[in-house]
Amino acid sequence: MVAALRALGAGVEPTGDGADLRIIPGPLRGGVTVDAGLAGTVMRFVPALAALADGEVHIDGDERARERPIAPVVDALRTLGVRVETGTSPAGAAVLPLTVHGTGSLAGGPVDVDASASSQFVSALLLAAPAYGDGIEVRHVGATLPSLPHITMTVDVLRERGIEVEADPDAGRWRVQPGPVLGGRIVVEPDLSNAGPFLAAAVAAGGTVRVPRWPTSTTQAGDRMRDLLPRLGAAVELSDGVLSVTGPADGRISGLDADLHDAGELAPTIAALCALAESPSRLRGIAHLRGHETDRLAAMVTEINRLGGRARETDDGIAIEPAPLHAGVVESYADHRMATFAAILGLRVPGVEVVDIATTAKTMPDFPGMWAEMLSDGPRA
Numbered sequence: 001m002v003a004a005l006r007a008l009g010a011g012v013e014p015t016g017d018g019a020d021l022r023i024i025p026g027p028l029r030g031g032v033t034v035d036a037g038l039a040g041t042v043m044r045f046v047p048a049l050a051a052l053a054d055g056e057v058h059i060d061g062d063e064r065a066r067e068r069p070i071a072p073v074v075d076a077l078r079t080l081g082v083r084v085e086t087g088t089s090p091a092g093a094a095v096l097p098l099t100v101h102g103t104g105s106l107a108g109g110p111v112d113v114d115a116s117a118s119s120q121f122v123s124a125l126l127l128a129a130p131a132y133g134d135g136i137e138v139r140h141v142g143a144t145l146p147s148l149p150h151i152t153m154t155v156d157v158l159r160e161r162g163i164e165v166e167a168d169p170d171a172g173r174w175r176v177q178p179g180p181v182l183g184g185r186i187v188v189e190p191d192l193s194n195a196g197p198f199l200a201a202a203v204a205a206g207g208t209v210r211v212p213r214w215p216t217s218t219t220q221a222g223d224r225m226r227d228l229l230p231r232l233g234a235a236v237e238l239s240d241g242v243l244s245v246t247g248p249a250d251g252r253i254s255g256l257d258a259d260l261h262d263a264g265e266l267a268p269t270i271a272a273l274c275a276l277a278e279s280p281s282r283l284r285g286i287a288h289l290r291g292h293e294t295d296r297l298a299a300m301v302t303e304i305n306r307l308g309g310r311a312r313e314t315d316d317g318i319a320i321e322p323a324p325l326h327a328g329v330v331e332s333y334a335d336h337r338m339a340t341f342a343a344i345l346g347l348r349v350p351g352v353e354v355v356d357i358a359t360t361a362k363t364m365p366d367f368p369g370m371w372a373e374m375l376s377d378g379p380r381a
Helices: 002-008 040-050 071-079 120-131 148-160 192-205 221-231 264-275 287-291 296-306 336-348 357-362 367-375
Strands: 011-015 020-024 032-035 056-060 083-088 094-101 109-113 136-140 165-168 173-176 208-211 235-239 242-246 257-259 281-284 310-314 317-321 328-330 352-354
Touching: 002 011, 002 032, 002 040, 032 040, 040 056, 040 071, 040 094, 040 120, 071 083, 071 094, 071 109, 071 120, 109 120, 120 136, 120 148, 120 173, 148 165, 148 173, 192 208, 192 221, 192 242, 192 264, 192 336, 192 367, 221 235, 221 242, 221 264, 264 281, 264 287, 264 296, 264 317, 264 336, 287 296, 296 310, 296 317, 296 328, 296 336, 328 336, 336 352, 336 357, 336 367, 357 367
Parallel strands: 032 056, 109 136, 257 281, 328 352
Antiparallel strands: 011 020, 056 094, 083 094, 136 173, 165 173, 208 242, 235 242, 281 317, 310 317
């Protein structure tokens, strides 16, 4: 994302020890190419900004990225008068690569969006809307709206920067007024979903894991770990900003029936624990995971069954029955959450190997080192 913003003409400079970034706004320029890699945020958020560039912006990514859905944001931009060229999937849907023909400005206005596959389609338009002449009114027209907390987070960020936003999530409607975005200091919360595998480790292997700097109030979907892990048998406590999870005293993990439509990114972590549980589990509301870095529903079912488990896909999720697991090689599918899914299983099942654990670097640059440190002897946070 930093590379994409720099390509468009914004300045992004690391400061201090590199943990802080200084963002310097500037006119958005065309005649550039953006590499989205496998990042949904880049392939979906950048086109809405690229419409404001003064020329063509070409966006492409990894081979799997060319299969991920982008049609809703493309259709929305076309409705708003933007010329967008895309690739076409075998099913006829718009996919990468795409080219946005920016003209330096965009009027904006009302637009219907089917965000059933990802809340990112709404967030992408809302974030760019302050720079549109008339702002934007987004109306969600799909059957479901997954990961609503992510849109709430987007609205909060805009309001903190001085942007007027009218939000009616129950009706699937958001209105962003045009206006200047305030600068200043912005504190980004730690990614709670990334903490999930470490918290799950306490449940799978026993003992206690503590994660510091856990916010007392947040819109992040990852905060649902505090609700989900006790239902699996763990003890969870948040005190003085430290979240502590202690695994079941007898090592027995309970099955779980949970609707994760607002926290789909937690599904691989929770599914790994459910595969180790002593009673059946059902994870619902996550049909949209079929369009993530990989088809996560198919991947989880395949890999649980590969290790001797009993899992199957449902219309909107997966069902898992208790079964003893055995050693095996687990594929990661170039998906960071599938790699951590396998790492959790390996804490309880001897002989589990993970293909391409380095794919975790997408969100955690040194996951293997952090994992090893957590499991080493001696005190640790």
